[in-house]
Amino acid sequence: MPIPQDAPALDRSLLRDDVFRRLRDAIVDGTLAPGEQLRDIELATWLGVSRTPVREALLRLGEAGLVAASPGRSTVVTGLDLRAVRDARDVVAAMHEVAVREAVARLTAADVRAMKAANRRFRDALRAGDAEAALAADDELHGVPVRVAGNRAVEIVLDQFTPVLRRAERLRFSTLTGRGSIALHDRLIAFCETGDADAAAGVAFATWHSLDPADPADPATPTPGDPA
Template sequence: MARSLPRDDAYRAIRDAIVDGTLAPGERLNDADLARWLGVSRTPVREALTRLDEAGLVRTKPGRYTIVSPLDVRAVRAAQSVTSAMHELAVREALPNLSATELDAMRAANARFAAALRADDVDAAIAADDEFHGVAVTACANTAVRSVLDQFTPQLRRLERLRFSSLSGRGSVAQHDRIIALCAAGDVEGAVAATRANWQTLTPLLEGE
């Protein structure tokens, strides 16, 4: 199996720390400190920060500072629109060939998602939600969809932590069940519409910002 590169490991570690709040909005980031924390050289850290800047998770003023980006409602709205469209496309392209095994994987992920919400385990809820939607993303075998989602999904993660920390996140379990039922029935348009509705549940949080 191919080993991941240090820059990719650094990117994921810093990204996850931003998403889960370990690195707070507005916090200054020092590449030497991050390199010591991650146990890598400064080069992969700098490469990771450049990628995070492109994803909108950090802001960099060359030669001056790098900070964790504040939650930018306009940027999150844009990321939500793009992410929703990509998941709709994934369902549309995957559904005609979605197997019983893949439908079972969606059901299992949704069961884990529901259990995580009941346990108030936000990290597990987000991971299970990723697994649920990831079934269609993998099944559609569209590398462009995967690439766009990898870039824009992290913008939504901080907002999703708020959603899944509240009772409003519980409604996603039923929405997931509906998506599964429509996929099992071969209803492409219905499944796409249900997927869109699921991603639109973030809208009230954006309006509240």
Template sequence: MPVPAAAASAQRQLLRDSVFHRIRDAIIDGTLEPGERLLDAELGAWLGVSRTPIREALARLEAAGLVETKPGRYTIVSPIDPRTVRDAQAVTAAMHELAVRVAVPALTDADLAAMREANERFAAALAAGDVVAAIAADDAFHGVPVERAGNAAVRAVLDQYTPVLRRVERIRFASLVGRESVAQHARIVEFAAAGDAEGAALEARRNWTTLSVHAEG
């Protein structure tokens, strides 16, 4: 019957996505550290799922540069590699530049207010040393123009490559260096409020290219 089959397929997709996001987030927040071995049985016991969604999630994480696999030998959390970060940074910066350039003419007063509010939360989180909250607020800030741009390809690329940068930002946002992003965010909003799509887009690009890639790992 088509309806139950579709429902079962949707449930499997939701399960795969949930497993992927939980392992990905554990890598980003440092729960799973660079070089740590990832065993199907242990991950399955932790997440309460079978081997299949675990293997699917690990394959997606490998494509995103967060996991390394040697077939028949091991699967580990990827070390933070400067070249991988630089590659992800270049792509991510270009996507945010494009998203902002397209989004600015369509941004509403509510959108601009949401960006300002997210930046205030971002600044408060940095001041408090709350890296998790800082990353969430940063995601919220940049998410406004990305969603307003309405480009599914941009969202897909960012979903793949942003997690690589978030591992480095976890270090950056724990330091005073990360606070420059607050001023950069404010300039993006200022340009956007003035209708200057080019200025806002270039500032968004600078925001993503100032991330230090000399990470440890």
């Protein structure tokens, strides 16, 4: 589809990260479709910024596998590369496992309440068929232990590879299969609340590793070591 003409411009004072997130989200939600050519001057006009942060964002999106550029040709939005998604899924699952294991001992009652509230919003969004709201609630829930862990290396890796999973997550959360994540979230929160770092880390890994880009309708995989 053509570059949208009616989107609000970004404040020129915003950093390059905001341009990156805006373009990333446009790719994830289908505003910028697979195969679409991306010209930095058109994107800069759309976002109301100079071409420099757009070019930097396109480079980052290329590293994440969301766009591809060939010498002398325009940058294009890539399709869903199953191998790339699986590779990213494995890395993201491992990083969340590390973050949860480091965070559990430092989680406060308020942190746990925030995770529970996010899971309720996640459940309600899935029941309403609102994949966008489900993604936001899922991000909020998993973001709590990442924030509490405070591991900058983990945050950098997640920032690079999580965007690769977004389109697969959207497909999953658009189906009834996505509801399997509700129970996994409940288990994660329960182990966090009781202070069982190893069990919580295992659930965190299983939650992310259950994402199968080849078939979003596959049921969530069981949690290793979790009682039936």
